[in-house]
Each structure stands twice: as structure tokens, then as C-alpha cells.
Amino acid sequence: MRRALALLLALAACADPQGGTGPVPPLREVASVEISGPGATLLTGEVMALTATPRAADGTPVPGRRVSWTSGSPAVVAMQGDGRARALALGTATIHATVDGRTASLVLAVLPAQAGELAGRWRLRSFEDRLLPAAYAEFFDEPVGDRIVRHVEIRLDSAILDIEPDGEYARRHIFTEWHDGVVAFRYLWGDHGQLALGGVTARGAVSLESDYIQNLRAEGTVHADRTIRLREPLWVGEALQRTVWEPRAATSAP
Secondary structure: OHHHHHHHHHHHHHEOOOOOEOOOOOOOOOOEEEEEOOOOEEEOOOEEEOEEEEEOOOOOEOOOOOOEEEEOOOOOEEEOOOOEEEEOOOEEEEEEEEEOOEEEEEEEEEEOOOHHHHOEEEEEEEEOOEEOOEEEEEEEEEEEOOEEEEEEEEEEEEEEEEEOOOOEEEEEEEEEEEEOOEEEEEEEEEEEEEEEEOHHHHOOEEEEEEOOOOOOEEEEEEEOOOEEEEEEEOOOOOOEEEEEEEEOOOOOOO
């Protein structure tokens, strides 16, 4: 009697909803993983929810699988087990989602939320795609005092941008004037004022407004590669130029 009852229970367990019997279907194999989220840029302090979708070879989702989340740069973006990414510092981080040995990746860029996050010393790397030091202006047969100089070249040797924790900035550019290949003069030009960020409405937007020279303003963007790119005059009253600023290493020259 007990053996007959056990046999009936085993048959009931194998019965399908339509009344038939058959083997339990095998688990579907994960062929790929897809990561999605609301964007690829965060401000420091923000949290973004990411979603990982495992897919079979035919592209259909495979539900019910565990996702393992990791960050290639946890000091920049920290990942939580539920797929939430927290932005910690300026830079980029590659996020990985792994399911059953299959991995997908997504690069997130973190931009500063406060001007004070850019505090420090920055050096001008280039203007109009010219690396410093570089020729800034040239003149030929130029009257200088009581003589004519065949070739006058003004070079931009270096430029420094100091940013304080409260967003106050000070800029200075150093030029050298050469007369027929010989150093004749050196110039120092600069200004000071307030740096501001665009915030959530204009992520990465940055502006420098001088308190020293009326109507002097530079605008541009901050990038996750730790550069500030501006449109600014390199000498008072002159046309705007494309510039790239980068953090100055403690041991580098000005």
C-alpha cells in the first residue's frame, strides 16, 4: 500500500498543467548581458540605478538570474549589490555586470557638483591645439623705438590657474618677446574672479568671471579626464581662444 501511494505521488509531481507527464525543462543558458541606465554622466554624490538584463542566444530575456556588480574604479564610482552606482570623485569608471560567467560593461563619467572640487593649481596645456610653450603672435619689419626689427615673435611660455575651495580663481600668463631670435622683454598678464559650475541643468559647464577686468568672462566645460576646456582671451581685449587646462603636478614646471 505504501509503495503504491509513493508511486502515485511521484506521478503527480511529474504531471504538467495540461494533465500530461514529461521531464522538467532545462534552465535556459545566458548568452549575453545588457546594461541599461538613465545616462552615462553623474555629478559627485549622485546615485544612479543600473539594470542588467541577461539574454539567451535568441535575444530574449532570461529572468531569475543573480547579477554580480563591480566597478573598475571604486574610488570614482562605488557599486552596490542591487545595481546602484554612487559617484564619489571626478573621473571615469567602467562598470561590469556578470551573470553566469557572461559580462557586460558600461563607462560612467563623474563630473564635479561643486566648484570647490576643482580647487588646486592648473596649468595651461594648449591653446588652439598648440602645446605650450608656443608662438602667440608674430610681426615682421616692426618699428621698435628708433629701429626696425625684422622678426618679432611673442611666445606664451606658461599659464597657471589657481582655484580656491570657495571657487575664487587667479590666472596668470607669462609671455616672452623675441627680437630676431633674442629675448627682448617678458610680460605677465592675469586676472582674478569667481569660478562657477552649471550644476544639474548644465552638467560640466564652467565659467570664470573676472572681478578685476570689467566684462572679462571665459566659458567652457569640465571633463571627466580632469581637464577644463575654455573659450578665453589670453591677453586683455583680444579674441577668445580655445584652451585646455590640466591639473599641475607638484613637481612640474609652471
